[in-house]
Amino acid sequence: MLRTDSETYEPLLRQVELGDVWGVGRRLVERLALMDVHSAWDLAQADPKQIRQRFSVTLERTCLELKGIPCIEMNDPGEARQRIMTSRSFGKMTDSREEVHQAIRQFAQRSAEKLRGQDSLARAVYVFLKTNRHRPDLPQYSPSAVVELPCPTDDSRDILLAASQAFAAIYRPRYRFMKAGVMLVDLVDANRAQLSLLDTPESQAQRERSDRLMATLDALNHRMGRGTVTFGRASPKAAWQLRCANRTPRWTTRWDELPQLR
Template sequence: MIGIVDCNSFYVSCERLFRPDLNDRPVGVLSNNDGCVIALSNELKALGITMGTPAHFLRDQVMHEGVTLFSSNYELYGDISQRVQAVLEEFSAGIDPYSIDECWVDFSGFSADQLEQHAHELRRRVKQYTGIPVSIGVAPTRTLAKVANRAAKKNASYEGVCVLYPNSPRAVELLQHFDLGDIWGIGRRLDEKLRQLGINTAWDLRRQNAKELRRRFSVTLERTVLELQETPAIEMMGMDFARERIMTSRSFGQLTEDKSEVRGAIRQHAQRSAEKLRKQGSLCRAVLVFLRTNPHRHDLDQYNPSQIIELDHATDDSRDIVAASMRVLERIYTTGFQYKKAGVMLMDIGDRSVEQLSLLDSARSDIERARSGRLMGVMDELNEKMGRNTVRLGSAATGAAWQLRCANRSPRFTTRWDEIPMAKL
């Protein structure tokens, strides 16, 4: 049996941890640059607000209905997520993180009479140890566990936990009333095509011939059908699998044509990409840099350049990657444009353990690689312990246009000493 643990309204729950006065009040969290709502409390949903609502549409609700809006505080959310995962790992046979607010949990070894009780106890411990409410769905396959999790979250009678045993009447009933479009992995276009065939519910899809659907659609749909039929067919790669490309990009807080500010953004993105590269134990041989203007500003000239540069040798050294990114920026940057976004992508990524050396490499090259590895290791260790960007290449550009707007960000209570919550007597 496999379970999926989903944190309820995770971003909102994190904000409420240190603001209990917001319990039972409408709360929302905004996207990067405070653009639109990306997380809503049940109280905010009850006001008719939906995901993606632009923030400026909510001014009246903020003033007259007591709505509280927060800027995204990803540093806080990431730390709380790790704490939730630590509890799950301690009280289960193993975990497989799926996203910042979801985690697969191995429930192997529990008998039928123990399983539901253990899931309820696990939910209670997560709430006690972290303060985050969760919903748990358990089933023989991941797709069915997703169905169970949705039921646990939507139906109060389950008290946050739904277990679908193989061939159980509960599983049949849920699937018969489970809308096709709510199935994990069924997108809008596929949903429309299947409905034309008379397939409208999860139960309808379960009764189909998996091989026939593979022939007509894809192997992905075949696996979904097998999973609904209680045959495991989907294996997760986990959060630490080696990515073939690493992208770091972000929209600016405001438009800018200042080259030094664009350079600062590229420098930061290049360093962050290099950190991700080292974390997965890889090296890259090429770097892509791109710039974007705002496509929605028809009154402004548009310019969206990008260019790839090959590196002299495979590397994970931030200095090499930043230097290469700066060379590309010099080639593609053009004055007279208002830039909205910039990014860096690392390409041609390979495993560090099977690095292919050049015939020109020498003993000196080995020494330089060893020094580079030690230096980058110290940088990563300091940034891990003391906070991101404690050690970086180049100076910090406080207030630069490319930095995110976050006018309503809460303190980073759990990761910054200078923002730790204070108790007043």
């Protein structure tokens, strides 16, 4: 990390062209040139308040960072997340209860997989649905619900059950949904989870069987590809599936997409 009081600080910033600074594009370079700002050093010497007024808060933060004032949080990739969410906008709106329920189940399984990946347990499951707010001609309904789990867990079956209960509580017919999501909240470290005073040897044995089952499930999906083994199979043509109309052919991983010579 370069310190602002080091001898190399000013010479190095003078050598860095403004277009090489992260977040400064070609148009910004042209506009900043009118203010006689041509290098990273010039931007570091500029007035942050003036930069914010004339451009944006993002460029103001860049200016402050060049001055040595931290404004952008650095996230540790190894740090466990406090919440895990899986959500997606549908390929098209749907009012089919079965299709929306399929989406919730798929999102719950994916969230549980992420949960196990960071060695955490969840205490509750949050589920939400959304209609298309850009369609004022359609009735709007964006509900959500939280279901607490009996005990902290990373078992996909328990999470699926809670997600289904939340979905049943908030789903209403005659609404066309455009987005849904599942969030695992109130996470705890799996190695530090507090056990219940009501635990029995049978409870411990059941947890061990659950851990072995989930480990086998994750190992198979890692080796054979995500979604190889799931709890229930979703319809590939369901409305909630992404359309992917402009996706590049997957020649190296899909037999049915290999190029054909005629």
